[in-house]
Amino acid sequence: MENHHQLIVVGAGPAGSYAALTAARRGLNVLLIERDPEVGRPLACAEAISVLGLSSFIDPDPSFIATEIYSLGFTVASGFAFTYRHPEQLGYVLNRPAFDRYIADRAVEAGVELVTSTYADAIELSDTGPARIHLRIGDRDCWVKADYVIAADGVESMIGRMAGIKTFLPLSRNDACLQYRVTGIEVDAQLLEFCVGGKYSPDGYLWVFAKSDHSANIGLGLNPAANDSGELRRILDRFLKDRYGDFTIEFESCGMVPKFVGLGILGRHNLLLAGDAARAVDSLTGAGIAKAMHTGSLAAQAVAAAVSGEFDRGELVERYRAMVSDEIGWELRFLQKAYRIFRKFTDRDWESLARFLEKYLAKRKAGSINPAQIIKLAFIRVPRLIRLARHAF
Amino acid sequence: MLEVNCEKCLDCAGCICLCPETALTINLTGLHIDQNACTLCALCVRFCPVQALEITEKKILTNS
Numbered sequence: 366m367e368n369h370h371q372l373i374v375v376g377a378g379p380a381g382s383y384a385a386l387t388a389a390r391r392g393l394n395v396l397l398i399e400r401d402p403e404v405g406r407p408l409a410c411a412e413a414i415s416v417l418g419l420s421s422f423i424d425p426d427p428s429f430i431a432t433e434i435y436s437l438g439f440t441v442a443s444g445f446a447f448t449y450r451h452p453e454q455l456g457y458v459l460n461r462p463a464f465d466r467y468i469a470d471r472a473v474e475a476g477v478e479l480v481t482s483t484y485a486d487a488i489e490l491s492d493t494g495p496a497r498i499h500l501r502i503g504d505r506d507c508w509v510k511a512d513y514v515i516a517a518d519g520v521e522s523m524i525g526r527m528a529g530i531k532t533f534l535p536l537s538r539n540d541a542c543l544q545y546r547v548t549g550i551e552v553d554a555q556l557l558e559f560c561v562g563g564k565y566s567p568d569g570y571l572w573v574f575a576k577s578d579h580s581a582n583i584g585l586g587l588n589p590a591a592n593d594s595g596e597l598r599r600i601l602d603r604f605l606k607d608r609y610g611d612f613t614i615e616f617e618s619c620g621m622v623p624k625f626v627g628l629g630i631l632g633r634h635n636l637l638l639a640g641d642a643a644r645a646v647d648s649l650t651g652a653g654i655a656k657a658m659h660t661g662s663l664a665a666q667a668v669a670a671a672v673s674g675e676f677d678r679g680e681l682v683e684r685y686r687a688m689v690s691d692e693i694g695w696e697l698r699f700l701q702k703a704y705r706i707f708r709k710f711t712d713r714d715w716e717s718l719a720r721f722l723e724k725y726l727a728k729r730k731a732g733s734i735n736p737a738q739i740i741k742l743a744f745i746r747v748p749r750l751i752r753l754a755r756h757a758f
Numbered sequence: 759m760l761e762v763n764c765e766k767c768l769d770c771a772g773c774i775c776l777c778p779e780t781a782l783t784i785n786l787t788g789l790h791i792d793q794n795a796c797t798l799c800a801l802c803v804r805f806c807p808v809q810a811l812e813i814t815e816k817k818i819l820t821n822s
Contacts (some may be wrong), residue, residue, distance in 0.1 A: 381797070384804060388814070400786065405785050409770050426790070482786075484785055484786050486785060493780075501785075501786070519771060520770075520771060520772060520774075520775055521771035521774035521775055521784060522775065523773075523774070523783065523784070526780060532775065533775055533776065533777065533778060534775045534776060535776075536801050536804060536805065538807070539772070539775070539776075540806060541772065541805050541806070541807045543807040543808065589805040590804075593804075594804060594805060594806060595805050595809055596808075597807050598808075599791070617808075618768060618773055619768050619770045619807035620770040620807070621770065621771075621772025621775060621805070623775065643791075723799050
């Protein structure tokens with residue numbers, strides 16, 4: 366390992382590996398560091414991504430795809446349930462360890478130097494000079510220099526914090542999630558299922574994402590400011606017992622789904638944050654894989670533009686912020702507001718919305734789903750949405 | 759005092775984002791608590807999805 370790089374990327378998840386890949390393709394000398402002994406350690410993720418979300422960045426490859434999704438299922442508090450089957454494919458459930466390795470492999474092919482079992486435990490930024498990062502590699506440690514740094518070190522964002530960026534979240538701006546990988550059950554391998562309200566997901570949401578026709582990621586998210594997080598396990602266990610009776614829990618994972626907190630924490634000096642570290646997530650569903658790759662890609666493009674002299678280094682963070690704002694700012698803000706509306710939904714509101722959606726979707730033909738029209742009609746059919754929206758927007 | 763039960767902790771690091779005092783850090787060996795920085799605000803305890811964090815006794819403040 367050399368001791369001076371044009372770009373150091375911290376964290377080899379989808380955001381970091383994609384940032385490294387993008388930068389290497391633009392000719393930068395990139396070092397990608399990963400804390401774990403290998404890329405793709407099993408992690409806390411429900412693993413779903415839309416067709417567009419994936420194919421905008423990586424061509425689908427059978428090595429990392431668990432199931433192809435065509436149907437969406439909703440169960441609401443009162444027990445009202447419906448399944449909508451779309452004529453075209455809607456998304457995928459990935460095999461995240463294989464997916465993460467796939468992107469990191471593409472980055473290495475493009476010329477990125479990847480080092481694993483390497484932990485960045487200190488960073489020093491300067492107004493004009495390169496950043497210095499202190500690395501621990503097993504028993505050894507060293508300082509390395511980088512002209513630019515992209516921190517994609519996950520939800521805890523230690524690099525951002527050490528660099529003085531206020532990345533901490535209030536308790537109300539996240540969901541605490543617990544998920545089981547359940548096997549030995551029968552599931553529809555083309556279905557993503559959501560349950561909201563009622564006894565299985567009061568004030569939260571429960572998901573069943575098929576990994577095959579006999580296994581699934583089954584998890585529950587609750588806001589920890591308003592709920593006892595101990596309920597997560599009690600509710601999940603009850604749901605599994607009621608629905609499946611006999612099943613095996615292969616492993617469990619937990620995590621935080623951060624909520625979007627605005628574009629104020631995207632970087633400082635020559636450091637940019639991407640992915641969960643930048644809180645670039647869909648606040649409504651918690652989906653973050655596509656947004657991670659998107660922000661990783663934009664961060665790398667901003668760095669490449671700065672290296673090629675398109676703008677002064679001092680403008681880097683502002684340029685990156687403008688790129689993120691242009692491409693996904695509206696969406697991130699909209700989803701955050703939608704989340705705030707849904708947090709106030711009662712079981713009756715959920716049922717009104719679900720009944721409207723069922724009727725609406727039953728009438729649609731292939732390719733004619735218009736999200737703007739759904740939202741407009743939902744406001745007409747579920748009048749309480751208007752009142753709740755006044756407070757959120 | 760805030761304590762972490764390493765057998766329960768799944769290293770998700772969610773608690774770290776919530777700590778207003780940066781008393782929690784994670785490294786290769788797991789989650790670490792800086793007892794001097796911790797104010798026992800218990801935000802992390804309320805968050806933890808697997809109940810790995812616990813406040814075991816009152817912190818004794820000495821004013822010597």
